[in-house]
Amino acid sequence: MGAHPHQPSSGGCVSEGGVRALSNPIIAIVDDDAEVRGSLLSLMRSAGFDARGFDGAVAFLDSPARGQAACLVTDLHMPVMDGLALQAALRDAGNDLPIIIMTAFADPALSQRALDAGAAAFLCKPLDPEDLLTRVEAAVAGRDR
């Protein structure tokens, strides 16, 4: 796991963390496919999360959710910036947000790269929604600790 529980978070995160404690944890969903994104948002909401959807990595990075989210679920293959690049951008900025990467292409090499770079999980589509929820909850719980 790439998360470091004892390391103090960045200033932005701390102030946002105060808000988070009062409401449901925010889960960011990044996928260029509207239907897949919609289904995941509905799934997250049904589990009591505050789900926010983005149709691309740049849209997510530009949004306040970047500092608020407790977990990021992103597609691997996307135009402009793919899941691995998004992961790298967040890590480079010192953001230890737990990241779950999904793909419609099962590629062991890419999967390994993502895990090596600190992804919380690498899942293949079609997804098992229960499995995804378990992992999201685990990531959120680990971060809260």
Added chain:
Amino acid sequence: MGPSPSPPHRPAPPHRPAPHRRSRSLATLAGHGRTQCLAAAVLALLIFSADAFSPLQGAVAVLHTAVVLLVAISHGRRAVMLTGLACAALTGGAFLAGHMDDLSEGAAMRLAVSLTAILITTLLSLSNRSARTAMAEQARILELTHDTVVIHDADGIIRYWNDGAEHLYGWTREEALGQPCQQLLQTAYPADEVRQALAQAGHWSGELTRVRRDGRRIVLASRWLARFNGQGGNIGIIETSADLTEQRRADAERQRSEGRYRAIFNAAGFAIWESDWTDAFRVLERARDLGGGDLKAGLALHPDLIRQAGQATRIRAINAAAVRLFEAEGAEQLLAGSIVAMYTPSSEAALVQVFAALSAGERMVEAEGQFRTLSGGMVDVVLRVTVPPEDEDWSRILVMALDVTERNQVQAKLAQLRTELAHVSRMSTLGQLAASIAHEVNQPLSAIITYGKTGRRWLARGPEHAHEVEDCLQHVVTNGTRAADVIARIRALARKAPPKTDTLVVEALVAETVALVGREVQAKAIAVRVLCPSDLPPVRGDKVQVQQVLMNLLMNAIQATAAQGNPLVDGDTARDITILAERADNLVRVSVRDSGGGIQDVEPATLFEPFFTTKADGMGMGLSICRSIIEAHGGQITAANNDGAAPGSGRPGATFAFTLPAAPEERAAGDGVGESGGMHAA
């Protein structure tokens, strides 16, 4: 053993040197003749006067014999006979005139003596006359012969010199007569041997050289005959000679030419051999008869005759390159044998092509084939078979073989690499296509599953979330439709290129496809036979696609057949594939019959289902695609195990066949196509 008493062939020579004198001056003789005639008449009258009117008591009339002789010198038989009769008449007349009144016994006696003398003289003159005529004719022959005839006396001085001698040696008769013969002609000859032969046998024949008047040395075939006088003394020589120079030159040229040919033959860097194919010719004639005048048909019906014809060739001469190429220890190992018979099954068609071309009267034919060497190896060669001019019975067929084994190996390697590359690229294209399809389908599937499960979760959370459930169900439907659209799009993509409809000549298509797998067939030593009636109607279809189907079936057949043991053991000729094209109503049926292991453990129809494969590295798409192509063309594709055993082996093998509609412009169902069931069984 003594010398033979007389020469076997002896020209009739004149027995005295007279002929040349006579024959030389026929015109003068004619002039003399008239003078002699006059003289004879005068003489006869004088004798008559003396006989009749002089008081001489004696057989004066006997002097008439001189008249007869005088006439006989230059006149013919009739003149001599008339002269004889006239003389006899004069004698009788003189007798009557002188002794009419005084018939004494002595006078009668004298008359009888005179008449007898005239008679004898006339007869002798006549006989002499005919001998001389014969001799004159012989002399004429001597003049006319192209060979030289020269007569020299015991001292070697030329006494007779004919036109042939004038013409050949260059000296005229006037110049040559009286000259010493051997000095004039600078004769080079074995003098001692000649002398001895003439002394012992009376004749000599052999070669000698002489120098013509123009200084040119010539070679002659000469025959000499010793001339003897009545006492057996040598009085000279008659010789007749013929010029051998031109013949010698031609012989030498022929020899040089033959030498050059041999040198080229032996030193050539490529294999050459000269073969007697007369027996092969007969075998092929039989095959043609069996094929009803069509050699190829005959050989297709009786393939054993191909080998028979090959074995009926006999090597007459072979060069060193050929000995090396066929890995023999020496030329003698190959002489009288046949290299042509050492063809591998895959070269059968090439051999048939050679036989057919030569039988059709072509003087030269080229074909590529594979042959076994004496040490068991294999060589690929381009054969050039030439029928030399005026060798109508094929007794001196010239075969040249260019070794292309290495070239073929390189080509085979290249072809293999190309095939592998094509396979890899096909696989990677297919992989990309599959990945792209997977992505397109997995997205909606993922959404459907997620919406489905989420819907259930909302449902569990209570009726106040009913609108969420409805939303989920709505999206399940939307994404289901979306997935179906993806599939429909892919199918539409595949249908985008409509099949082209060309008019295809089946025979050409089959030949082209067989040529494409030529290397594969050769490498695996399989004989491919094509049976295609020439009056088969064309079919309509996409050439590339139909060829792809045939190629697929052919490759399968090759692999199945090749999987059956080693062909090079005991010359197993049963490793063959037969491609048969035939008409079936308004369809053309093309079948590929292999001699492989057959279809095992499955229903033949299963083979055409997608992803069915018996090959470790197969995708199982080949036959499935073939079926799609053929059905899109309005035909059918089938597979079946062959009945019974293939000829020559216990393996039944399998037959894959497809049908295609005959081109519509072709006349409706005709009876032009022969009964092909027989060919199939063969």
